[in-house]
Amino acid sequence: MEIVAVSACLLGHCCKYDGGHNRNQAVLDFLNRYAQKVIPVCPETAGGLPRPRPPAEIQPDGRVMDNTGRDVTSCFVQGAETEFHRVRQAGCTLAVLKAKSPSCGVGQVYDGSFTRTLKEGDGIFAAGLRQAGVKLFTEKTLPNWEQTKK
Secondary structure (H helix, E strand, O other), rough: OOEEEEHHHOOOOOOOOOOOOOOOOOHHHHHHHEEEEEEEEOOOOOOOOOOOOOOOEEEEOOEEEEEOEEEEEHHHHHHHHHHHHHHHHHHOOEEOOEEEEOOOOOOOOEEEOOOOOOEEOOOOOHHHHHHHEEEEEEEEOOOHHHHHHO
């Protein structure tokens, strides 16, 4: 059993940039089977960004900009720090995060052009968790978790 941080949108919380959610039944099933405790996280909401809000992407220079040209880097960084503190305090060893998100993306994020083009890299929050040694998965890579347990 694991203490698991989970992107709140995957749990059905309406915190996605467009005000909706990304509820994922496979993630919920995984949590019911393997989670001792679930810590819902949304760095963007924790950073003070409203719902709904314009979509944002990490730019080549590392800043996070929304599609109106507003620099929202400080909101992303503040929210990541807030949620990182909660996750570390809870003793999380595993995180299931929203794929491709500028906060939570693991291994791939959008490239900053707002053309749905992907590049290698982690979201702001995911990068901090990776550096701290937390095992990272997305809703797309979660089936690989069982293979790591063998």
